[in-house]
Structures are given as C-alpha cells and as structure tokens.
Amino acid sequence: MTRPTRLVAIHTVTRQIMTKQIVAWLVVASLWAGACGTEDDGTNVDNTKVVNINNADSLNSTSSPQPTTGNNSSNNSPNSDNPNNNYPNANSSASTNTQNNNPATHEPDLPTQNPSEAPTSNTTENEPLTLTPVISLPDPIVLIPRPGTGNQRGDLYVGTRAGRVWVLSADEDESPEMVLDISDLTETGCENGLLGMAFDPDGHSLYIHYTDLQQDSQIVAFPMIGHRVLKSQGRTVLSVSQPHCNHNGGSMAFGPDGYLWLSMGDGGGSNDQFGHGQNLNSLLGAILRIDPKTSTSTGTNTYAIPADNPFAGTFDPDNPDSGNPDSETRALAEIWAYGARNPWRFSFDRTTGDLWIADVGQNKWEEIHVLWAADNWSSGANLGWPLYEGNERFSGTVMPEDLVFPIHVYDHDQGCSITGGYVYRGSSIAWLTGTYIFGDFCEGRLWGLKVDPADNNLANNDQHFELGVTVPQATLVSFGEDAAGELYVLSFDDTIYRLEPAT
Numbered sequence: 001m002t003r004p005t006r007l008v009a010i011h012t013v014t015r016q017i018m019t020k021q022i023v024a025w026l027v028v029a030s031l032w033a034g035a036c037g038t039e040d041d042g043t044n045v046d047n048t049k050v051v052n053i054n055n056a057d058s059l060n061s062t063s064s065p066q067p068t069t070g071n072n073s074s075n076n077s078p079n080s081d082n083p084n085n086n087y088p089n090a091n092s093s094a095s096t097n098t099q100n101n102n103p104a105t106h107e108p109d110l111p112t113q114n115p116s117e118a119p120t121s122n123t124t125e126n127e128p129l130t131l132t133p134v135i136s137l138p139d140p141i142v143l144i145p146r147p148g149t150g151n152q153r154g155d156l157y158v159g160t161r162a163g164r165v166w167v168l169s170a171d172e173d174e175s176p177e178m179v180l181d182i183s184d185l186t187e188t189g190c191e192n193g194l195l196g197m198a199f200d201p202d203g204h205s206l207y208i209h210y211t212d213l214q215q216d217s218q219i220v221a222f223p224m225i226g227h228r229v230l231k232s233q234g235r236t237v238l239s240v241s242q243p244h245c246n247h248n249g250g251s252m253a254f255g256p257d258g259y260l261w262l263s264m265g266d267g268g269g270s271n272d273q274f275g276h277g278q279n280l281n282s283l284l285g286a287i288l289r290i291d292p293k294t295s296t297s298t299g300t301n302t303y304a305i306p307a308d309n310p311f312a313g314t315f316d317p318d319n320p321d322s323g324n325p326d327s328e329t330r331a332l333a334e335i336w337a338y339g340a341r342n343p344w345r346f347s348f349d350r351t352t353g354d355l356w357i358a359d360v361g362q363n364k365w366e367e368i369h370v371l372w373a374a375d376n377w378s379s380g381a382n383l384g385w386p387l388y389e390g391n392e393r394f395s396g397t398v399m400p401e402d403l404v405f406p407i408h409v410y411d412h413d414q415g416c417s418i419t420g421g422y423v424y425r426g427s428s429i430a431w432l433t434g435t436y437i438f439g440d441f442c443e444g445r446l447w448g449l450k451v452d453p454a455d456n457n458l459a460n461n462d463q464h465f466e467l468g469v470t471v472p473q474a475t476l477v478s479f480g481e482d483a484a485g486e487l488y489v490l491s492f493d494d495t496i497y498r499l500e501p502a503t
C-alpha cells in the first residue's frame with residue numbers, strides 16, 4: 001500500500017499582484033470558514049467555541065461574504081499557525097506574518113509585500129473554456145445529481161451553506177425549488193454549516209454532512225418523498241464531537257463499492273494541536289468508510305463496518321471489551337485512511353473508481369492524494385499529516401511504513417486553500433477527458449492535472465495547468481458533477497457555473 005515518495009517539481013510562478021483590496025478580500029474570505037480567531041491558541045477549547053461564535057456573527061446570514069467590505073480584520077487571528085510552534089519545519093516566513101487568515105479551510109500565508117508579476121506559464125494549448133452561470137443561490141456549497149432521475153443531466157440538488165437544499169429545474173430557466181431546510185440545525189460561523197451531501201445509489205435517501213449548533217459533525221440520512229426531502233424522518237447515521245470550530249472535513253460520497261465515504265478534518269486549531277492526524281483511535285483527521293444502510297444496532301451507531309475495512313474487527317467503541325487493548329489495535333474500524341488535515345473535498349473518478357483527495361494545508365503546501373482503485377484505494381493509507389505537510393517534513397522524525405505521499409502539491413505562492421474537484425468525464429470538452437479539475441479557494445483560479453491512464457500517474461510532469469477560467473478571489477468553494485459528467489463550479493459569489501467550451 002505504500003507508494004514511493006514523489007519528488008514533485010514545484011512549478012515556480014511569480015506571485016500575483018496582491019493589492020490591499022485583495023488582502024481585504026482574503027480577510028473576509030477567512031470568514032467563510034471563519035478565521036476562527038483563536039486558530040492557534042488551542043489552549044482553551046471551550047472558550048474557543050464561544051469566541052468563534054462571536055467572530056462568526058457577521059456571517060450568520062445566507063448571503064455570501066462580500067469581497068468589497070473587507071472590514072473584518074478584527075476577526076482574524078493574529079495568527080497562530082506559525083510563531084512559537086514546536087514544528088521545526090513549519091513555514092519560517094510565517095513567523096513574521098500577522099495577517100494569516102483562514103479562508104475556507106486553512107491558514108494562508110499571505111504575502112507580506114506586493115508581488116509584481118502574474119503567472120505567465122502553465123497555460124493550456126487546448127481549446128478555451130468558459131464558466132457559464134447556471135443559477136444564483138446564496139453560498140452554494142455542494143451540488144449532486146439524484147440517481148435515477150431520468151434526464152441525462154440528472155436532477156441537480158444544491159445545498160447551501162446555511163442549510164437549505166434546492167432542486168434545479170430541468171431546463172434551468174425556472175427558479176430552483178427549496179426541498180429541505182435545516183437552517184435551524186446548523187449555523188455558518190467559522191467553518192460550520194451544511195458541508196456535504198450524497199444521494200444513496202438508489203436515489204431514495206439524501207445524506208447530509210453538517211455541523212450542529214454545538215459545532216459537532218452530524219451525518220444524517222433523510223428519505224425522499226417525490227422530489228422533496230422528508231426532514232421529519234431524518235436518521236442520524238454518525239455523530240462526531242469536534243474540539244474546535246474549523247477543519248471539519250465535510251466531503252461525502254458513495255463509492256463504486258456501494259459504501260459511504262466521508263472526510264473528517266483533524267478537529268481544528270493549528271499544528272494538529274489535538275493530535276488526531278496520526279491517532280487511529282480518533283475519527284478525526286481521516287477518511288471514513290461505512291455501510292449506512294445496515295445498522296449494527298449497538299450503541300449509537302446506525303451503520304455497519306464493511307468487513308474489508310482496514311481496521312475492521314479491531315475495536316468497537318460501543319463495546320469497550322472488543323479488540324486488543326494494545327493501542328495499535330485500538331484503531332477505529334470506520335477509518336479507511338488517516339493522516340489528513342482538512343480533506344475538504346474528495347471525489348471518485350466515475351470511470352476508474354480512483355479516489356482523489358484534496359487536503360488543505362497549513363502555512364505552506366496544498367496537496368492532492370490519489371488512492372488508486374486498482375490498489376484497493378491504498379487500504380489503511382497514512383496521508384502523513386502532521387508528520388508531513390505536502391512532501392515536506394512538518395513534525396516528528398518517524399517514517400511510518402504506511403505513508404502515502406501526495407501525487408501533487410502546490411505552495412502558497414500560488415494559492416492558500418485547495419478546493420478539490422473531479423476527474424472530467426463529460427462529453428462537451430473532449431480534450432479535458434481524464435483531467436482532474438480543481439482550484440484554489442483564495443485565488444479563484446481553476447487548474448487541471450492530466451493523468452496517464454497507462455500507469456495511473458500524472459502525465460504532465462506533476463504540474464497543473466491553467467484552465468484559463470476564474471471566479472472572484474476567496475469564493476471558489478466547491479465543484480459539482482452532474483449525471484452526464486459535466487462539471488460545475490460553486491462560488492461564494494452566489495453563483496453556480498458550468499464549465500463549457502468557449503466555442
């Protein structure tokens with residue numbers, strides 16, 4: 001399951017012009033996931049939650065942060081992730097950076113001086129693309145098609161961060177219809193809110209991954225009634241306590257194996273201060289795989305553990321006598337992979353089944369892992385955090401045998417918070433087929449990674465290329481894929497776009 005270290009040649013680009021206004025945008029951007037004002041503090045968890053609720057007040061509406069306001073600097077932490085930490089390899093430049101905000105899911109290392117040039121290389125020679133606005137909704141955060149809905153595109157369901165789910169009309173010329181409202185169950189401060197959704201493969205239930213009013217993670221299955229969602233019949237599948245308001249993960253999808261996969265961040269704060277990344281006895285900092293349609297009926301669980309999970313049968317938290325008291329075998333059976341920091345978005349390649357995980361970095365490196373289906377998704381993989389940030393040693397000295405390094409990284413000269421997307425399998429942009437589409441929340445630029453199907457590796461020297469389309473800075477929060485494989489961009493400029501040929 002171990003793959004060799006990939007010595008990634010990091011594409012060097014010159015920094016973009018970083019005007020004061022853009023810095024201000026990033027300050028506001030940090031509030032989507034809410035700068036968590038005490039990001040680095042971490043010494044008082046309970047107080048942190050209170051403080052962050054206060055910090056998040058300005059976001060407790062369904063409208064998106066407006067990039068022109070930029071007056072929320074008081075919400076930013078005097079940053080934390082860097083100074084005085086115990087990690088010798090943390091980004092040294094960050095120690096002088098007092099504007100380290102936390103857009104979306106990370107702590108960007110903002111340039112301290114204005115770069116003077118925009119990137120000039122890494123552009124594609126392929127046909128130009130465009131982003132076509134499809135619909136406007138406040139803070140759209142997840143878009144999925146409902147299986148079995150007939151039309152080629154599939155009925156598209158959009159979840160907004162505030163906790164509302166909308167279905168788009170088939171021809172997109174009518175207003176979307178709201179089919180579920182759980183805005184009373186969640187709030188949108190810090191990195192909270194409705195974070196992820198997945199339909200079960202038969203389209204009969206909608207699973208929602210959100211943070212509740214205590215800022216803990218909840219995965220709830222709602223039955224569908226016609227095209228609407230029956231809120232009163234919601235069944236809690238999994239609850240996970242959160243020690244801090246950020247790094248909640250949130251991605252969720254049924255894999256080609258029929259099981260539900262979901263991502264959990266390391267719990268929050270900075271430097272994995274709660275020690276979850278390498279802790280197999282915690283569901284945090286991990287990619288989980290469960291069977292939510294079969295309940296083991298023990299304790300609070302309403303799911304079953306797939307028999308071939310890497311740590312299945314070792315320890316059941318509802319049965320303290322299970323497993324072996326040895327710490328190694330206390331690994332929780334829900335875990336498929338661990339060592340994640342904040343795997344905000346992952347997706348399965350619908351053709352190959354490969355699992356693409358975009359893990360948001362701390363001060364320096366954004367990273368992409370691929371768990372190849374042909375390698376049984378690297379069962380039990382250790383994604384490295386906080387031993388490694390990207391390919392760079394971050395803490396400790398141990399080198400676990402199960403370590404899987406990223407297939408691609410980029411540094412904070414190019415962005416500050418990765419937003420994972422999908423491998424393109426649509427039909428409208430032939431040259432993009434097989435390309436992993438992703439981007440950076442802060443920069444708003446979309447990128448592609450070409451995969452060589454012959455060896456399941458990157459085909460373009462480990463470098464991403466520009467798709468030539470962008471959304472405003474600090475808005476690129478998510479991607480969606482419809483039933484036909486066409487891709488959508490969800491932006492906190494309150495717009496859902498479809499990626500199309502520029503013609």
Ligand SMILES: [Ca+2]
Binds near residue numbers: 242244246266267
């Ligand atoms: Ca958290």
